[in-house]
């Protein structure tokens with residue numbers, strides 16, 4: 768299984784909309800990830816992230832096709848040595864270890880490319896698959912905040928997972 772990351776390109780738009788337009792994916796992300804995901808929103812996303820240099824958001828590529836997205840969001844002010852990690856994988860490809868591999872690749876890239884000491888992710892308390900992928904990629908559970916998230920009309924705990932640059 769060949770998994771790699773490459774910057775998003777407008778030629779990936781069809782795959783982005785085909786796979787990203789999924790309620791189960793949007794339900795586990797912040798409200799800035801829209802559902803439904805339109806071609807217009809997809810075009811804006813690719814235009815925005817492909818302007819970053821160095822790149823921060825990548826397509827997760829399986830056998831040459833974009834089948835997910837993963838990105839780092841460096842923080843500012845006193846948190847500037849930290850970056851938040853976010854990702855999703857297309858539903859037909861779940862449970863094959865692809866997120867775990869993509870997380871390992873972007874952590875390596877992030878620590879090499881940016882001046883970071885810590886990368887963190889904040890899955891919802893109900894998101895067992897994401898927590899497991901983070902653990903398999905070497906992240907530790909740092910905290911569980913009670914009911915900080917309100918998504919689709921339901922309160923959820925926020926899990927904080929982190930990995931340090933040794």
Ligand SMILES: CC(C)(COP(=O)(O)OP(=O)(O)OC[C@H]1O[C@@H](n2cnc3c(N)ncnc32)[C@H](O)[C@@H]1OP(=O)(O)O)[C@@H](O)C(=O)NCCC(=O)NCCS
Pocket residue numbers: 791792793795796853854855856857860861862863864865866867868888889890891894895896897899900
């Ligand atoms: C979370 C997500 C990225 C995981 O992608 P993936 O490629 O399936 O992840 P992996 O296969 O690397 O690892 C997932 C692990 O969780 C396990 N898992 C899946 N669903 C589970 C569940 N309901 N309960 C317990 N474990 C579960 C899988 O079996 C796998 O573990 P294994 O390798 O030991 O079998 C994918 O489900 C997704 O895109 N979800 C919607 C968006 C999202 O949640 N993004 C993350 C926000 S923090």
